[in-house]
Amino acid sequence: MNVCVIGTGYVGLVTGVCFSSLGHHVICVDQDHHKVQSLQDGVVPIYEPGLKERLDQNRNEQRLSFTTDMKRGMAQAEVIIIAVGTPANKDGSADLSFIKRVSLDIGHYLTPGVTVVTKSTVPIGTNRKIKQWIAFSCGHQQFSVASCPEFLREGNAIKDTLEMERAVFGVEDAVAETVLRQLHEPIPTTIVVTSIETAEASKYAANAFLATKISFINEVANVCENVGADIEALATIMGLDHRIGPSYLQAGVGYGGSCFPKDTQAFIRVAQQAGYDLQIVPAVEKVNKEQRQRLFNKLKSVYPPSLAGKRVAVLGLAFKPNTDDMRAAPSIDLVEALHHAGATTVGYDPVAQSQAERVLPNLVRTSSWQEAVKSADAVFLLTDWPEFKAINLNELKSLMNEPIVIDGRNLFKPEEMLKYGFYYDSIGRTKVDGRSLSGANVFSKALYTQTGTK
Numbered sequence: 357m358n359v360c361v362i363g364t365g366y367v368g369l370v371t372g373v374c375f376s377s378l379g380h381h382v383i384c385v386d387q388d389h390h391k392v393q394s395l396q397d398g399v400v401p402i403y404e405p406g407l408k409e410r411l412d413q414n415r416n417e418q419r420l421s422f423t424t425d426m427k428r429g430m431a432q433a434e435v436i437i438i439a440v441g442t443p444a445n446k447d448g449s450a451d452l453s454f455i456k457r458v459s460l461d462i463g464h465y466l467t468p469g470v471t472v473v474t475k476s477t478v479p480i481g482t483n484r485k486i487k488q489w490i491a492f493s494c495g496h497q498q499f500s501v502a503s504c505p506e507f508l509r510e511g512n513a514i515k516d517t518l519e520m521e522r523a524v525f526g527v528e529d530a531v532a533e534t535v536l537r538q539l540h541e542p543i544p545t546t547i548v549v550t551s552i553e554t555a556e557a558s559k560y561a562a563n564a565f566l567a568t569k570i571s572f573i574n575e576v577a578n579v580c581e582n583v584g585a586d587i588e589a590l591a592t593i594m595g596l597d598h599r600i601g602p603s604y605l606q607a608g609v610g611y612g613g614s615c616f617p618k619d620t621q622a623f624i625r626v627a628q629q630a631g632y633d634l635q636i637v638p639a640v641e642k643v644n645k646e647q648r649q650r651l652f653n654k655l656k657s658v659y660p661p662s663l664a665g666k667r668v669a670v671l672g673l674a675f676k677p678n679t680d681d682m683r684a685a686p687s688i689d690l691v692e693a694l695h696h697a698g699a700t701t702v703g704y705d706p707v708a709q710s711q712a713e714r715v716l717p718n719l720v721r722t723s724s725w726q727e728a729v730k731s732a733d734a735v736f737l738l739t740d741w742p743e744f745k746a747i748n749l750n751e752l753k754s755l756m757n758e759p760i761v762i763d764g765r766n767l768f769k770p771e772e773m774l775k776y777g778f779y780y781d782s783i784g785r786t787k788v789d790g791r792s793l794s795g796a797n798v799f800s801k802a803l804y805t806q807t808g809t810k
């Protein structure tokens with residue numbers, strides 16, 4: 357099929373590359389000249405494992421190209437995919453200005469019979485508006501619209517597209533369903549055909565549920581700290597129940613990224629506008645915000661009365677591993693709080709260094725974790741990159757001014773940190789202070805009781 361993808365960000369680029377891998381002919385359109393130029397030069401502007409290789413292959417095989425020219429992009433298209441951003445407005449509602457702009461532009465060049473599919477996450481009712489906007493600018497209704505919400509996870513986006521667990525087709529006519537079936541034909545997946553409204557709502561509901569799981573386990577972790585229970589063992593026990601499942605039960609600093617924070621907020625507004633006040637989702641958001649503050653307080657309590665003048669290293673800046681996406685990353689709030697408290701911050705991330713420069717101008721960025729922790733009075737661990745899991749604890753301790761580690765991802769084991777002589781606090785586990793301990797029998801003096809699983 358001939359496909360035009362409009363918006364070449366995390367979703368649009370992955371979609372374009374993957375659909376061309378399936379044999380479709382794809383033209384990706386973006387208004388960002390710099391981005392399009394990079395892509396035409398074979399430079400991928402985001403970090404996503406496996407994307408560059410597929411992009412090169414499909415470009416070489418003439419199935420994939422990039423342009424800023426909407427008319428050119430749409431000229432041969434049988435299907436047009438909208439993948440532009442829907443960021444949050446100040447009040448939390450979804451900003452539909454990019455969607456509206458693109459819909460009006462589509463109308464200018466639309467050939468009758470084409471299906472316009474929205475992958476962007478949009479409030480319920482938006483695809484109906486898209487139809488009106490397009491019709492307004494093209495002057496006819498000879499086209500179909502469909503909602504095909506995107507469920508990919510950054511860092512795993514290729515697999516999530518080529519082996520998607522489900523494809524949701526929100527359609528109002530048979531033409532759109534046939535086109536979407538053809539487009540997804542080579543992907544072995546479960547297809548759910550439903551109404552446009554249900555498809556739109558399903559994305560918000562799915563993200564709100566995953567965010568709920570994260571905030572729930574974080575609340576349980578906070579209780580664990582007060583009662584001496586261990587969240588890691590507890591989450592394993594819960595996850596073994598197939599009705600619950602183990603995913604999204606990792607206690608930590610809370611969720612961030614381009615989706616959960618804005619989509620939970622937008623869902624609250626969507627429900628409000630429809631006359632229903634959600635109860636659970638606002639609580640999920642509140643817990644998530646407080647979780648960042650809790651982590652900060654853990655460090656504050658080590659240095660009473662003030663963190664002024666302390667040098668704090670932040671390991672991990674992206675909101676999760678395997679991406680360079682800094683949108684709503686916990687590191688942003690933590691670094692701001694540290695500066696506000698008078699501390700200086702030094703940070704390192706394996707791939708998000710340049711993205712971090714834009715959002716964390718006061719953070720001194722380094723090119724290795726060793727450089728970041730050098731002479732630090734404390735380390736905050738915020739992203740569970742494999743590189744950090746492999747840190748040599750002896751080396752870490754020897755580089756730091758004070759061996760204090762606050763682990764927002766439960767990456768290290770408290771008993772190990774105790775053995776190496778760290779003050780170590782994490783999420784939902786008993787904190788340990790090994791600074792005055794040395795020698796082989798430290799465990800006899802340990803504050804920590806092991807509750808791990810076999």
Ligand SMILES: NC(=O)c1ccc[n+]([C@@H]2O[C@H](COP(=O)([O-])OP(=O)(O)OC[C@H]3O[C@@H](n4cnc5c(N)ncnc54)[C@H](O)[C@@H]3O)[C@@H](O)[C@H]2O)c1
Pocket residue numbers: 362363364365366367368385386387388391439440441442454457458475476477478506507508509510614615
């Ligand atoms: N990032 C994710 O993990 C993810 C996952 C699922 C769904 N989504 C949803 O997908 C949508 C896109 O997200 P993203 O992260 O890819 O956004 P993004 O900000 O990375 O990319 C959006 C792109 O659209 C381009 N654009 C904006 N207006 C345009 C126009 N008029 N013409 C051409 N290009 C235009 C921008 O230049 C940008 O490159 C959002 O609604 C998001 O909620 C994102």
